[in-house]
Amino acid sequence: MSHWMFNCKEISRRISESMDHNLPLDQRMLIWMHLLMCKYCARFRRQIVMLREFCRSYQLNENFLDPTAILSPDARERIQKTLKSSSA
Amino acid sequence: MTQIAEENLVADPNLDPETWVDQYGDYLYRFALSRIKDQAVAEDLVQETFLAALHGRKSFKGHSAVKTWLSAILKHKIVDYVRKKSRERTISETDTITATVDGFFHKNGSWKIRPEKWKLDPSKIYEQSEFMDTFFKCLAELPDRLSKAFILREMEGYSTKEICNALQISATNSWVMLYRARMFLRRCLELFWFNKTKEENR
Numbered sequence: 210m211s212h213w214m215f216n217c218k219e220i221s222r223r224i225s226e227s228m229d230h231n232l233p234l235d236q237r238m239l240i241w242m243h244l245l246m247c248k249y250c251a252r253f254r255r256q257i258v259m260l261r262e263f264c265r266s267y268q269l270n271e272n273f274l275d276p277t278a279i280l281s282p283d284a285r286e287r288i289q290k291t292l293k294s295s296s297a
Numbered sequence: 298m299t300q301i302a303e304e305n306l307v308a309d310p311n312l313d314p315e316t317w318v319d320q321y322g323d324y325l326y327r328f329a330l331s332r333i334k335d336q337a338v339a340e341d342l343v344q345e346t347f348l349a350a351l352h353g354r355k356s357f358k359g360h361s362a363v364k365t366w367l368s369a370i371l372k373h374k375i376v377d378y379v380r381k382k383s384r385e386r387t388i389s390e391t392d393t394i395t396a397t398v399d400g401f402f403h404k405n406g407s408w409k410i411r412p413e414k415w416k417l418d419p420s421k422i423y424e425q426s427e428f429m430d431t432f433f434k435c436l437a438e439l440p441d442r443l444s445k446a447f448i449l450r451e452m453e454g455y456s457t458k459e460i461c462n463a464l465q466i467s468a469t470n471s472w473v474m475l476y477r478a479r480m481f482l483r484r485c486l487e488l489f490w491f492n493k494t495k496e497e498n499r
Contacts, residue, residue: 216407219406229457230472252412253483256412260479274324281336285322287344292347295348
């Protein structure tokens with residue numbers, strides 16, 4: 210039982226790695242087989258993928274913005290002044 | 298804004314920065330406010346963004362729209378701010394999370410701290426500002442280089458190669474760092490978000 214395919218630590222490392230570059234086919238198959246047997250590694254994989262999805266949606270999503278929020282006239286003036294003095 | 302106007306902006310990034318405030322000020326402010334929840338801080342971040350843009354104008358190649366470019370600067374400012382702020386607080390809570398990957402596993406490589414079931418609908422979680430707070434708090438608890446690698450990869454979508462260049466590390470090193478960051482963040486969210494909400498729902 211010493212092969213890495215039975216080792217959750219090794220598997221979780223490779224799962225993470227597979228999100229950053231393509232693993233060789235044989236490794237992917239062994240990971241896949243492990244995931245069928247091990248719910249914790251399967252969960253780990255799901256959750257770090259979820260983490261990625263969250264981060265990416267955080268980057269893109271504008272739907273969460275409050276359309277009524279606007280810069281106050283004071284702040285607008287202050288920022289414009291700062292920009293002006295800084296670009297002069 | 299019309300398509301033509303936008304194209305002109307891209308073609309001429311050096312145009313009067315004063316018009317930036319009118320064109321993008323509200324959008325950036327909204328964005329900052331959605332992350333920070335503090336009006337004054339959000340205003341400051343918008344100002345800092347414009348200033349950084351002003352100084353970095355020459356490096357803007359027009360590959361992206363001005364709005365995208367400004368948003369990218371703002372996002373860095375937000376992350377910097379949150380990380381700085383969370384470092385000012387003394388957090389002892391996250392000490393309970395094992396700092397090394399080894400701590401998550403038994404000697405034989407099986408899970409010691411098993412990933413728990415997350416019950417919430419992820420599409421809803423992201424809307425909650427408390428989740429954001431927890432996420433950034435966890436991110437700030439990571440060692441600097443790990444959080445930087447994570448932000449570049451997962452938030453900015455950098456490739457391994459780009460991360461290696463940015464952080465001056467090897468590819469293998471970057472994968473190990475990302476692995477550690479994911480391992481830590483996953484557990485941190487589990488402890489300080491998912492477990493907490495589970496208890497509240499009981």
